[in-house]
Amino acid sequence: MVSIEKFGISFNDTKILENISFDVKPGEIVTLLGSSGCGKTTILRSIAGLQKEHEGTICIGNECVSSKKVYKKDREVGYIFQDYALFPHLNVHENISFALYKLSKKKKEKRVDELLEQFNIVDHKYKQIHQLSGGQQQRVAIARAMANNPKILLLDEPFSNLDAMLRYKTKIWLKDLIKQMNLSAILVTHDKKEALSISDKIGIINDKKLIQFDNAKKMFENPNSLYVANFLCEVNELPNRYIKDIGLNIKEDKVAIIKIDECKISKDKSNCKVKILDISFCGEYYELVLNLLDYDNTDMIVKSHSIENLNINDEAFMHIDKKDIKIIDK
Known part of the structure; x- marks a missing residue:
């Protein structure tokens, strides 16, 4: 040893x-x-x-x-x-x-x-x-x-x-x-x-x-x-106001994160409206850059295997399962 x-x-x-x-x-x-x-x-x-x-x-x-x-x-x-x-x-x-x-x-x-x-x-x-x-x-x-x-x-x-x-x-x-x-x-x-x-x-x-x-x-x-x-995976940092809006508590020294492949984008309505800033083809998946319109214009990256009906400059909605959110130290 x-x-x-x-x-x-x-x-x-x-x-x-x-x-x-x-x-x-x-x-x-x-x-x-x-x-x-x-x-x-x-x-x-x-x-x-x-x-x-x-x-x-x-x-x-x-x-x-x-x-x-x-x-x-x-x-x-x-x-x-x-x-x-x-x-x-x-x-x-x-x-x-x-x-x-x-x-x-x-x-x-x-x-x-x-x-x-x-x-x-x-x-x-x-x-x-x-x-x-x-x-x-x-x-x-x-x-x-x-x-x-x-x-x-x-x-x-x-x-x-x-x-x-x-x-x-x-x-x-x-x-x-x-x-x-x-x-x-x-x-x-x-x-x-x-x-x-x-x-x-x-x-x-x-x-x-x-x-x-x-x-x-x-x-x-x-x-x-x-x-x-x-360092170990690709994550998005979620705005504190969004976390509170979905009923979760977060302290000042903490941050809420979600992996980029656990965010889903579609035209189906949800409480998080986004604008699609860019779409990149990455072989096995697409990478989308989004702007959260109602949350201090926060930008996020999402990995998706399909972009059906989604185009650059479209407005869409982001769907997140609360169980996929992790609250950790900054």
């Missing part, structure tokens, strides 16, 4: 992260989400021992490996970088061997052959890195990260350089690998769909802090703030 307790870090006089705490169990995939520059990769680098100066503690199993009092260089960690960080002047065999510098030549050869077989890259053993596809390069990077049988796998945007289909296949393959080997895995990504589909738990970082850490499905269904809701 990986345990992060009261982690914080500053660069010069700038505070980057503070009071970050979470655990990762064996066989569990935890994804860190947040805006660019929020410190996600810094957490990975600190766990790997690449970033030394920080507050709080990092423990692997029962051993504290990093704090102000102790710093352990050798850790059972495999790190997969966003750009894979493969050596272009070395072939596949040599790239993987690089991680096994402590082994004898005979043991090194045996381990490299095992990894080539395990990751289905035997035929590429002596190829140069530039001769490989993006997916093959990624497998070499993963093989190198797994060479010393780590207990922890750190993944920094591991699928960002792959096309859609290869990304999907690789994600399933890597998820199965992590479960089979009972690794503790921490993934950094900016892709919410990727995070939801691969993660056991998700942590969202904003304004230097871990603002929610929970089971992926629970977090999607019950975000604790507007920031989390907007």
Whole structure:
């Protein structure tokens, strides 16, 4: 297990992260989400021992490996970088061997052959890195990260350089690998769909802090703030006056939201009159931009699979089921 307790870090006089705490169990995939520059990769680098100066503690199993009092260089960690960080002047065999510098030549050869077989890259053993596809390069990077049988796998945007289909296949393959080997895995990504589909738990970082850490499905269904809701799914913020008009109570420090695909638009009358400002075809659905005419000219976005009898500049009505409204922190 990986345990992060009261982690914080500053660069010069700038505070980057503070009071970050979470655990990762064996066989569990935890994804860190947040805006660019929020410190996600810094957490990975600190766990790997690449970033030394920080507050709080990092423990692997029962051993504290990093704090102000102790710093352990050798850790059972495999790190997969966003750009894979493969050596272009070395072939596949040599790239993987690089991680096994402590082994004898005979043991090194045996381990490299095992990894080539395990990751289905035997035929590429002596190829140069530039001769490989993006997916093959990624497998070499993963093989190198797994060479010393780590207990922890750190993944920094591991699928960002792959096309859609290869990304999907690789994600399933890597998820199965992590479960089979009972690794503790921490993934950094900016892709919410990727995070939801691969993660056991998700942590969202904003304004230097871990603002929610929970089971992926629970977090999607019950975000604790507007920031989390907007990060994991597409939502509309409903006007407070509309909420009161439909008989719900809302406090000043709260906000009412609804997912954009839970708003229905038609010419059938309701208590919420709208004007259609724009209609965009998005493949499997249409995206409509609406203006709520009776509620401070609030604009909203609605996802609809049909736009029958609806046109730009038409007046129509929005229909919302009260059970789909969530009232959360601002």
